[in-house]
Amino acid sequence: MQRNLKKKHIAYRCPECAVATVGLVLGLGDEGGLLRIKCECGGSALDITGGGEDKIKISAPCVYCRDSHSYTLAGSVLGRETLTSLSCPFSGMDIVFLGDMEDISPALDKSANELSVIMASLDAEDVRDIQPQDMDEDECPPDPAIFDTINFVVRDLEAEGRVSCPCASGEYRLRFTDDGMQVYCERCGASFNFHARSAAVAEEYLSLDEIKLG
Ligand SMILES: [Zn+2]
Ligand SMILES: [Zn+2]
Ligand SMILES: [Zn+2]
Structure with missing residues (x-):
């Protein structure tokens, strides 16, 4: 795994309070280190694990689904110069940002705008109002x-x-x-x-x- 992780940050938006949390990506190794980034409200957390074989795994809460989505990435993504955005497979919206802080900040601004447009279109006052309440049982995810x-x-x-x-x-x-x-x-x-x-x-x-x- 490439080791120039010093400036790499990861960010996600909390499904409970809609606030974005940013953490430094540190301490991941092929041995399977775990990094947990929690929202200050205590309502959600993102996990990254060094999965071995030069891969990392991310489990991130989704502000659009409320559930978490899992992502496996090549470890080389951490050595990448540009931002890596991960999207929610149901809404297509970007929910996780991995990269340098200078790229993450504008991406979070953009995601805040997207969220407010969706909330306005649904007449939602709270982010929890846009999340599905129950998965339809007949609908096979x-x-x-x-x-x-x-x-x-x-x-x-x-x-x-x-x-x-x-x-x-x-x-x-x-x-x-x-x-x-x-x-x-x-x-x-x-x-x-x-x-x-x-x-x-x-x-x-x-x-x-x-x-x-x-
Ligand atoms: Zn929160
Ligand atoms: Zn989602
Ligand atoms: Zn294009």
Whole structure:
């Protein structure tokens, strides 16, 4: 794992109080160190573990779903110069930011704006009003393992500059589709579809070496 972690921070927004919490990423190793970043309100926490094999795992509370989402990333993401944003697979919104503080601050401002637009459109006064109360039992939620694998593929290639779109925004989000997942550019709308209805099929995408959104 690359060791220039000194300036790397991670941030998320609390599903209970909507306040963003930022922590320094320190002490992760291949031995599986755990880092927990808690919101001051005591209502939520984000966990990062050094998962071995040069991978890290993040479990982050989602301000849009209230539940946590899990992400596996290549350890090399921590050595990346640019910001890594992780999105909620249900809403597509960015909920975790990993990188230098100077990149995290504007990303948090943007996410605060997005949240207030959504809250206003739903006439919500409290962030908890936008979160689903109960998952519909009939509705079978997509497999989180599919998301974790596809997210790994996209963020790994992104860290190497091998994800591109016509507008070259460099900001790519992921969301579930009827037959798998989609990575899309928020700015120009270009997208790439992963046809994966099972975790085993999703793993076939691990051999991708480039993603061109169109
Ligand atoms: Zn909180
Ligand atoms: Zn979510
Ligand atoms: Zn674009």
